[in-house]
Each structure stands twice: as C-alpha cells, then as structure tokens.
Amino acid sequence: MTSTILIVEDDKQIRDIVRIALTKAGMAVEEASDGRTGLDLALTRGPDLVVLDIGLPEMDGLDLCRALRKTSDVPVLFLTAHADEVDRIVGLEMGADDYVAKPFSPRELVARIKAILKRSGPAQSGTSGLRHGVLAVDPDRHLALVGDASVPLTAREMELLALLMSSPDRVTPRPRLVDKVYGVNVDVSDRTLDSHLRNLRAKLAKAGCEDAIETVHGVGIRMGQCRGA
Template identity: 40%
Template sequence: MARVLLVEDDDAIRTSLGKSLAAAGHVVTALAAGADGVAAVARDRPDVVLLDLGLPDLDGRDVLAMIRAVSDVPVIVATARDDDASVVRLLDAGADDYVIKPFSSAQLDARIRAVLRRGGADQQEDVALTLGGLSIDPRSREVTVDGNPVDLTRKEFDLLVALARRPGAVVTKRELLAEVWGLPWGGGDRTVDVHLSWLRRKLGETAAEPRFLHSVRGVGVKLAEA
C-alpha cells in the first residue's frame, strides 16, 4: 500500500484512476490543479506522485520542477509523447518514471510498485560510501571531496551513488540508464555522457585527467581512485 498523490485535471480520468488505485490497496489523494499538487507534496509527504502534464493552471513540467525543489518523492509522469527525446527530457527534469497515454490501471500500479522498490533499495543501502578523498552520504545526499562540500543535482547524485556502490567495477551506460533514469533500453548514451561531464567538473577532474570517474572505451565507466 502506498500514499499516492494523483494530479490530473480530467474529472473522469481522475475519478477512474482514483478508484482503481484504491481498489489496488493504495490511499489516494486526487487533485485537479498543479499548484494544489505542489502544496500537497510539501504538506502531506506522499509516497509517490502521479503527475499529468496537461494541467489547467501550470505546465506539468513546471509543476515537476516545483516538486523537485521541495521533495525527492518519486514522480511518475503521464504523457502522450513516447519518443526517446521527450522521455529523456522528462527523466532529466526529475521524473522517476513515466506512463504513455492511454495506459491501464494495472500498468500504473506496476510502475508505482517499481519506483517504490527502487526507493526501498536506496534506504537499505544508505551507509556512507568513501573512496580516497571522496565521501558520499546517501541518507543526507551530501558529497565531499577532500572535506569540501560538492553541490550536485538529483540525477548527478544518483549517478555517482550508482557507481559508488560498485567501486572498481565497470558499469555500462545501459545499466546506468536503467538504474538512474529508469530507461531499460539503449539510445540514451548522450544523457549519461552529459551528466558524467557535469559530475566530473564538480568533482574537480576532467575526462583527460580523471581522479575518480574513469571511462573504459566501448564498455562504460567505473569509480576508482587514480
């Protein structure tokens, strides 16, 4: 059972989804406006948010950004666009998963259970991780290099943790796409490359002179001290 916040402006869809999710054992709060959804996230701390992008008061992407400013709650976005570029943009903006319209209640319930399992795994593996001068605290989401704090975005932090939990092991980009972005297929390598570039810069290194993030050509990347 999860506490689900449903943000959907269509009365019929909101009612139908609310009933089906409740029948699956979830506790559902259903709202029609994006601003109300953001306030509910901050106030009620739901376990997961289902966010429709076509809202009457605010663009769904803006609502996603506002949610991310106040909470790390898993967000599943409902979208009518299924091209890779659109999906990657949503995931990069902070969505944890997505469903393509039209979707079934069974599919949605499976997505909810999947993002909650991923969150549960994170909580079970919340011990601090260290590698030389690099320290990562999954619980507080804080990173330091040689004692100096490093300010990372949500995806940058998740990418670093995914590598830190397998120190010295080469992790493929496809594995990173699946684990960090929820994309179980190839085709989004550029997303990984861009975030690795940002992460390297914040850790004080470059691809040519790596300290922690070492690319293995044609395979992937590993976290290891130089």
C-alpha cells in the first residue's frame, strides 16, 4: 500500500526536493505552501505523515501542529533551521515525532520518514499486548489504555512506552533508549528524549497514572508502579 505524505513548506525549491525524493521512494505526495491550507489538507485528506516547516505564512508550523494534535495523531516530522533548537524542542513537546534540520540530505529525510511509518503502521502479527499495573499497551493496534481510558500517543511515544513496558522492572540506560527508539548513529540530543518522556508522562498522568515512568538519576529510565489514581 502506497503511503501518502503531505509536505507543508512555503519554499517551492525545498518542496520540489522533498517531492522528488519521496516519489522516487514510491510514496504519494500532496503539497501545501501555507499553514492554513496544510492544516485543512491534513484534516481532510488523511495523509500517513506530515512533513512540516516551522516558518510558514498564514499559520506557522508550531500552531499547525498544536491544532492538528487536538484531533489527530498523524505522524509529524518537522523541518527546522540549525539555529532553531528551541523551536525543535517546542515542536517535540507538541507531539511531533521527529525533526530534520535544514540543509538536509534527501536520503536521510526519506530514511527518517520510512522509520516513522514503520513504527506507526501495523506491527507483525503475533505481537502480544503489554500490561503493567493499570496501564495496557497493544502496539499492533497502536492502543494505550489507563484502565478504560484511551491515551492518544504519537508513534514515537508508543515505541518508547512499549520498549519500557517490555522490561518494566529493568532500568534502561538513556543511550540504549536513544539507540532503540531513534536509531543508531542518529544525532539525537538529551533534550529530544526528555521532551518525548515529558509528553508521555503528561499524557499518562492526565489519564490517571501519575507514577508511570521513573528516572533513576545517573542510571536510566524504568516503569513506575502504575497503580493509577
């Protein structure tokens, strides 16, 4: 099945580069040159992933991502300038799955998109659900529950939570989390991991599980008791 990627970017040259790279990789592409059009297409066309610039006319990428996350968990990859670390972190905290800094390698961009699509797509049959305290996760169906309450997670958050729940009593070192979730030889800062962990904790706490994830300082991350409220 062909994946459809929505490119929201006001620079036509960059849109052309991204479109050509994705088309060569066998993906279908839709395009928008401003934020409001991009949001409308994201909500009405149901793309499999959105490649989103931050500096957009009409509605910037951060506002678009915030609006999109109110009703959709479609994966989002931000395109950012090297100097915009603050924007990158804010984007991740809003629920973006990944970012690629400009100028970028089209090959790397395609690889990142494929990795996100793989994480957000159906898992291989036979993958069992995971349960820990009041928290249940079914990666096959991209479903997380605290008791009976569904918790909307991005693909990155789901992978991070499933990895921790696969060995809930083990403290996983941060470098191993980065390698498993973001990939080996990928430049990911501690702030990126911290942003996804913070989002994950906030969503689980909102659903009634405030002690879901623990940080063992100087060692790593593990699941908490997940007793619920």
